[in-house]
Amino acid sequence: MDLYEYQGKELFRRVGIPVSDGRLATSPSEAREAATELGSPVVVKAQVLTGGRGKAGGIKLASSPEEAESHAREILGLDIRGHVVHRLWVEKASDIAREYYLSLTFDRGARRPLFMFTTEGGVDIEEVAATKPEALVRLHVDPLEGFHPWQARRLVYGAGVTDPSEQKQVAAVVGKLFEAFTRFDAMLCEINPLIVTPDGEVRALDSKFTVDDNALFRHPDVAAMRDVTAADPLEALAREKGVTYVKLDGRVGVLGNGAGLTMSTVDVVTFVGGAPANFCDLGGGGDAQGVVDALDVIIRDPQVSAIFFNIFGGITRCDEVARGILQALGQMRLELPIVVRLDGTNAEEGRAILAEAAPANLHVEPTMLDAARRAVELAT
């Protein structure tokens, strides 16, 4: 789950990373009030779950509450790379002497968290990595040993920060970022820019914070930060029903059991020249209610014109799934063509059950490839 800048900054604040004082605003008048309370100048910042807001006109300095109001009017409703701005973060403007970059993420190859730090912040970090790789200092943290303060010093010296007070402050932020990362089960914590003010104060001016969805149950306060209106409406419905669903943009609705098989199904549909409309994983079970819930989400996508139901019976038995499918079809009167491929435990029985009932829109295919071809054909 990605957090908005202001939410990430709230978590930064909780672990002691310095951030500017600010207020959330959802209307121009609220932005003006926020600026009045905070004292000008302020910076009015679009809150969207994407980066590059500055370049897109989503971040503007205001020298008075009136100006904050007029900036807010311009930024609200702005479309930044497909994300419409509904919220603004108004914060006390900072004077900037230098902009650094600091992040902590997982290096899956090394199976360790990885810090990256450079004094060339503010801009696109990919650009720094491409044009000035020596400026980007990388440091892995051993998950068993945990974080040690010397590692922060190594980052800071490695990047060439020379002022002792600055070294101390940045090192402190590094340690606290590690604390935030572990305490909130983050997958990414990024500060770009981490600024130094002309008075030599170090502060996080931006935040990119991604929390592991699978750990949200441990952090109800963070889970509550989710903006349900920002999610795809179908994905939100799926979440409510407990269905694992990701919207894609083709015409073949995909339903499988198990994430691996479902991903392979998406691949096979693409391989035979089709385009999957979604990824939908039924999980381990194949009971009628699970099938109904999944189908209900899939068919709400108006682009779906055929469904490919791919089941491999392991612990789940194919005969049970077959009954589940029939029961689901009985309950929901579905007219779209459904191609079913059943294999694994009790596949024979499962196919026999479907063949006997033989609903007109149900097509049983023996292999994954045949089924994918059939589904793609029926979807066009």
Ligand code: GDP
């Ligand atoms: P992003 O474009 O989505 O990464 O948004 P940021 O929050 O990083 O802001 C983009 C840029 O706006 C920063 O790199 C700063 O140069 C500038 N900016 C943001 N806040 C302030 C501020 O308080 N004062 C000044 N002078 N510039 C700011």
Ligand code: MN
């Ligand atoms: Mn930024």
